[in-house]
Amino acid sequence: MPSRLLLAVALSLALHAGxxxxxxxxxxxxxxxxxxxxxxxxxxxxxxxxxxxxxxNTLIHDPAPVKAVHPPPPAAHAAPPAAKTMARRQxxxxxxxxxxxxxxxxxxxxxxxxxxxxxxxxxxxxxxxSDVVIAASSGHPLLDQAAxxxxxxxxxxxxxxxxxxxxxxxxxxx
Numbered sequence: 001m002p003s004r005l006l007l008a009v010a011l012s013l014a015l016h017a018g019x020x021x022x023x024x025x026x027x028x029x030x031x032x033x034x035x036x037x038x039x040x041x042x043x044x045x046x047x048x049x050x051x052x053x054x055x056x057n058t059l060i061h062d063p064a065p066v067k068a069v070h071p072p073p074p075a076a077h078a079a080p081p082a083a084k085t086m087a088r089r090q091x092x093x094x095x096x097x098x099x100x101x102x103x104x105x106x107x108x109x110x111x112x113x114x115x116x117x118x119x120x121x122x123x124x125x126x127x128x129x130s131d132v133v134i135a136a137s138s139g140h141p142l143l144d145q146a147a148x149x150x151x152x153x154x155x156x157x158x159x160x161x162x163x164x165x166x167x168x169x170x171x172x173x174x
Contacts (some may be wrong), residue, residue: 014021016077028077029066042075057073087161087165090165091165091166091167091168094121094154094157094165094167095156095167095168095169097154098150098151098154098167098169100154101149101150101153101154102146102147102150102169103146103150104146104171104173105142105143105146106146106148107142108142108143109173110139112173113140113142113143113171114138114143114171114172114173115137115138115139115140115143115168115171116136116138116168116169116170116171117134117136117137117138117147117168117171118134118135118136118166118167118168118169119132119133119134119135119144119147119148119166119167119168120132120133120134120135120165120166120167121151121157121165121166121167121168122163122164123126123157123163123164123165126156126158127156127157127158128155128157129151129152129154129155129157132148132151132152134147134148135166138171143171146171147169150169151167151169
């Protein structure tokens, strides 16, 4: 039995080698091209071009020096400190209320997923949350969906001063 196997392998190798050599005989390499040669030569100088400078001033008259005008100092576009602290309090209040409804998905804990989701909350006239949009994903859909569910579960937010605000939701394993 082993001799038959050896005979089959030898015949197969001989057949394949014959086919490959036959095809290789038909293939011929293209004739070698001579290497390209390039030369650079400067144009012959004439008497008319000897006194002409290589770089020319194309301006007819020298322009008057331009004064540097500094832009005016930026106007105070930043919110006044009172508004900043009010916004900070609003976000802290939202995070406290969100923490009552937020859970770390067990599948995310098992996989060691961490991240920060930024939610855009839209507040209705009655103080309820009318819409939640993921403004910046954590990169993990499990964490993003948990943050959105918790935001909707917050219910009414009577402390909200604005109709929309960004709420950061941080998922960290300890």
